[in-house]
Amino acid sequence: MGVRSGFICWHRALFAPRLHLVRCFESSVASIQDEVWERARPYSAVPGPKPLPIVGNTWRFLPFIGNFSIEEIDRVSRDLHRQYGRIVKLAGLMGRPDMLFLYDADEIERVFRNEELMPHRPSMPSLDYYKHVHRKDFFGDNAGVIAVHGEKWYKFRTRVQQIMLQPRTAKLYVEPIEETAMAFVKRAQNLRNSKLEVPDDFLNEIHKWSLESIARVALDMRLGCMDEQVTNSTSEAQQLIDAVITFFSNVGALELKFPFWRLFSTPTWKKYINALDTITNISMKHISTALQHLHSSGSVQMDNKSSVLQRVLALDPDPRTACILALDMFLVGIDTTSTAVASILYQLSQHPEKQEILYDEIRTILPSHDSSLTAERLEKLNYLKACIKETLRMYPVVIGNGRCMTRDTVIAGYQIPKGTQVVFQHYVISNSDQYFPQPDQFIPERWFKICSKSKQGQNYHPFASLPFGYGRRMCLGRRFADLEIQMVIAKMIQKFRIEYHYEKLQYRIHPMYTPDGPLRFRLIERE
Structure with a gap:
């Protein structure tokens, strides 16, 4: 047996058990995740305002007929939390993915702790277009x-x-x-x-x-x-x-x-x-x-x-x-x-x-x-x-x-599919007596x-x-x-x-x- 082949055999003998343990651990984690996913409620069951045919929930942001004001999105967010609870789905937004409003600090922590090496924030299509299309000549592949x-x-x-x-x-x-x-x-x-x-x-x-x-x-x-x-x-x-x-x-x-x-x-x-x-x-x-x-x-x-x-x-x-x-x-x-x-x-x-x-x-x-x-x-x-x-x-x-989910995830007991934009509603949470005593007082x-x-x-x-x-x-x-x-x-x-x-x-x-x-x-x- 040559030196090289001998080293390979020694290397395999030393690390093969460790690799086996790693693979077993990864397999166990995947199995647990699959089990958690199967027990979770379907995405369709997430509460939230019902979208209308064709126009979805986009109409809510329109002047005169809509009931959501961008300038008063703080009020909108409080109302959604009061009406639907700790997790709210805003579906049917024309030209963009669904938004999932999250009002639970434990769930927010869980999302943050489990994020990947390259997490995605909810996209800004308008600024993305400006950097990567309109001014691509300036930004190129180095857009900050x-x-x-x-x-x-x-x-x-x-x-x-x-x-x-x-x-x-x-x-x-x-x-x-x-x-x-x-x-x-x-x-x-x-x-x-x-x-x-x-x-x-x-x-x-x-x-x-x-x-x-x-x-x-x-x-x-x-x-x-x-x-x-x-x-x-x-x-x-x-x-x-x-x-x-x-x-x-x-x-x-x-x-x-x-x-x-x-x-x-x-x-x-x-x-x-x-x-x-x-x-x-x-x-x-x-x-x-x-x-x-x-x-x-x-x-x-x-x-x-x-x-x-x-x-x-x-x-x-x-x-x-x-x-x-x-x-x-x-x-x-x-x-x-x-x-x-x-x-x-x-x-x-x-x-x-x-x-x-x-x-x-x-x-x-x-x-x-x-x-x-x-x-x-x-x-x-x-x-x-x-x-x-x-x-x-x-x-x-x-x-x-927030974050844009890069994989299927269970949040607050619901199956949240990849691509959903999860928005962490910090303003509502930090003004809630669930987390801060006398939240409306400057202390x-x-x-x-x-x-x-x-x-x-x-x-x-x-x-x-x-x-x-x-x-x-x-x-x-x-x-x-x-x-x-x-x-x-x-x-x-x-x-x-x-x-x-x-x-x-x-x-x-x-x-x-x-x-x-x-x-x-x-x-x-x-x-």
């Missing part, structure tokens, strides 16, 4: 992480997640993020009228802060968004902000209503495409400028002040990866982060006693207005983090996320032990409030969003007592889940 699935998504995510999701990387940007937050505070101070109130369009000012923060992190570039000249509606910064708002405002109509845009170019579709072109063109202009600056310096060596663009280039020399990542950050990072900040400020204005507790904490950590808010000091602001978590529990910026203290990293006494379901999602498709910019939100809220409360003296605002999808009306805060300087 938004509205991308399968191997293309996995390869891109793998390239960039080490930079985007490591807490220590985000902490390197505390200084530029603090500078931007302080510029926003100064801007807010200067905008006040004789009553010390900010103007009706203050949300737009928060958008500018968010855009400036992203540019500092992604490109190490100052856009000057909070300079006086940016009040001009023709400025590129304002055009970019308006385009992002237009993009989000039209997604719901294109995704849930009858997809006429697939047949011809509708007015909504034209606005949507023009908005995406504006976002792409303006973003790439700034990205190209940043790249030219790096090339002119003759090096992409990194230090603690390097941009995300520079860090990605150091790992992947193909500039397209860094460019597409930066573009995705502009696309989904502006409106989401600024809406969260607007909502937190509003809730603190509505709960002055909580605001004063927060101010006392900030004053303890930052005894003077000149004190720098370092990463170490941010770590100690536990009540700040609790206020943020409580706001996002009650009013998550995105009221639900940051419920999170305090969690925010201070003490797991003792944790009495909430970890999947009942997921404002950033979970798992492999969790929000890629979460670390930076957390840092930006914490910084600007801390600086605003350190400088001002924030009041609101008008009729209480209701929340609407507009286009994020946000207070519906002018944020006419009264900003009173603290001594």
Whole structure:
């Protein structure tokens, strides 16, 4: 017997029993899954509003005759839960798969825990078309992480997640993020009228802060968004902000209503495409400028002040990866982060006693207005983090996320076929007394032990409030969003007592889940 054949025999003798055990285990799992599937109720038995012939349930989203409003999808979701229970099927949506609304945190956890290496989020056909058909010349096979699935998504995510999701990387940007937050505070101070109130369009000012923060992190570039000249509606910064708002405002109509845009170019579709072109063109202009600056310096060596663009280039020399990542950050990072900040400020204005507790904490950590808010000091602001978590529990910026089933699955005792879009209704769940005592009350203290990293006494379901999602498709910019939100809220409360003296605002999808009306805060300087 030769050496090679002897080695093969030894290898088989050693590993054959293990391989047999693995195969037996896989066979047992498959057998159990088959048994669970057979015992489950059929998909046709899942409760939900009955679709009509031909038009299905699409008619419910039509104006005048429909009873579902995209702007009030929070109300629709609550009503469906109240009427049908913890799992609801919305079938017969013309041009798209059935949607399965899930209101059970245990079942949501089970779906997340069992997801595959390359999970699918519910598709966005309109954005998928834009990236892979309309602007294929630009994106090619490297279209980022938004509205991308399968191997293309996995390869891109793998390239960039080490930079985007490591807490220590985000902490390197505390200084530029603090500078931007302080510029926003100064801007807010200067905008006040004789009553010390900010103007009706203050949300737009928060958008500018968010855009400036992203540019500092992604490109190490100052856009000057909070300079006086940016009040001009023709400025590129304002055009970019308006385009992002237009993009989000039209997604719901294109995704849930009858997809006429697939047949011809509708007015909504034209606005949507023009908005995406504006976002792409303006973003790439700034990205190209940043790249030219790096090339002119003759090096992409990194230090603690390097941009995300520079860090990605150091790992992947193909500039397209860094460019597409930066573009995705502009696309989904502006409106989401600024809406969260607007909502937190509003809730603190509505709960002055909580605001004063927060101010006392900030004053303890930052005894003077000149004190720098370092990463170490941010770590100690536990009540700040609790206020943020409580706001996002009650009013998550995105009221639900989900998965597109890549295989037949049993959920809540029903046979759910491959291809069904399962939507996790986090807004309804996180406002349910099943998961949170006194869910309609703003109680940051419920999170305090969690925010201070003490797991003792944790009495909430970890999947009942997921404002950033979970798992492999969790929000890629979460670390930076957390840092930006914490910084600007801390600086605003350190400088001002924030009041609101008008009729209480209701929340609407507009286009994020946000207070519906002018944020006419009264900003009173603290001594």
